[in-house]
């Protein structure tokens with residue numbers, strides 16, 4: 429019997445309405461981490477009550493941070509101060525969450541006690557040398573499995589010293605990891621990246637009173653600075669909104685308004701790419717939630733055209749590519765994606781997973797080392813139906829759910845339980861807006 433969660437979609441449909449997707453995952457993780465390290469009480473609203481952020485929350489509770497859940501999206505955190513965390517009794521299990529593991533690798537490297545960070549099968553395949561190597565250069569005692577993967581064993585901090593690190597990858601996880609270690613290091617820690625990655629850590633650390641020198645493509649701080657409690661209002665996650673942007677954009681006649689969406693410029697590549705494809709997206713009432721810009725987004729369905737997406741747009745849309753593969757499959761003409769090799773080391777190999785799934789739906793798609801080439805069916809054409817393996821990757825699962833709007837036959841998607849890591853309630857919210865989805869949770 430199938431024990432896994434399956435999404436079942438009938439073909440066709442059109443989305444309409446006004447909705448708010450859950451809180452930003454990156455900002456929610458950081459809110460728990462920084463509030464736990466701060467002195468005083470912080471209140472978080474709009475928190476993403478998804479499995480990944482709950483893994484972070486449980487880890488900090490295990491180290492003595494007082495986290496009260498006032499409502500699923502409201503937390504009250506009594507921080508323990510920069511040196512107040514306690515040794516956890518056991519390994520910290522970070523589930524499916526790369527962000528938790530990489531950021532905490534930096535933080536734990538600065539503690540006076542040792543720790544072990546572990547994760548599920550997918551997280552245990554993901555590369556960790558990108559954080560371990562620079563952390564060792566800072567003086568951290570940290571070991572990986574032979575393949576450079578989790579579990580990570582981190583020894584008690586001896587003496588960390590700041591470094592200037594030119595990262596070969598654009599990664600907010602690497603940058604944030606080193607900044608967190610840098611809080612415990614002597615001198616300054618500076619990270620320079622080939623292209624700017626999301627800057628939520630820099631913005632939020634400043635809110636908590638840390639002097640961070642941030643410029644597009646680099647960030648630095650001096651060690652020993654303490655954090656002061658602050659209230660955080662988390663915007664709706666543009667990475668979750670992306671499924672709805674694509675869902676409305678690929679079906680002429682649809683119209684959606686997505687409210688309170690974070691539009692930090694390091695995250696808005698998906699809007700830029702969809703607009704280049706011809707999508708009608710309006711940014712309404714731009715405003716701020718603390719240090720993060722937000723707006724309502726109105727999207728209307730019109731015909732899309734294929735485009736070339738190069739390396740310069742990859743970092744600002746990194747998690748939105750699975751959804752963009754679906755937009756490309758529905759567009760008129762060819763879409764060529766390059767410079768996106770990072771997609772191969774996410775929860776799944778997202779280039780292969782998306783190309784394989786599109787082929788099941790009859791789309792002419794080819795995987796390349798650093799991207800893909802997708803021949804779209806155009807506004808008049810249709811995708812086929814079929815059975816797709818999401819490989820347990822939340823974003824692959826949600827992307828193929830959206831594809832059903834343009835399919836000629838039902839789509840069944842296997843292994844969808846991990847949608848709860850980033851977007852709890854996706855199926856219900858999408859069904860309410862008109863996506864013909866039902867969920868089969870399987871049986872034990």
Ligand SMILES: O=C(O)C1=C[C@@H](OP(=O)(O)O)[C@@H](O)[C@H](O)C1
Pocket residue numbers: 453454455527598599600601602604625626746747770
């Ligand atoms: O810092 C973060 O919160 C994240 C950074 C990105 O990863 P990389 O830093 O590996 O690009 C992104 O894919 C992930 O979902 C969240």
Ligand SMILES: C=C(OP(=O)(O)O)C(=O)O
Pocket residue numbers: 453480524525526527528747774775823850
């Ligand atoms: C890559 C992702 O997350 P993480 O790296 O935190 O697992 C994601 O959410 O798409």
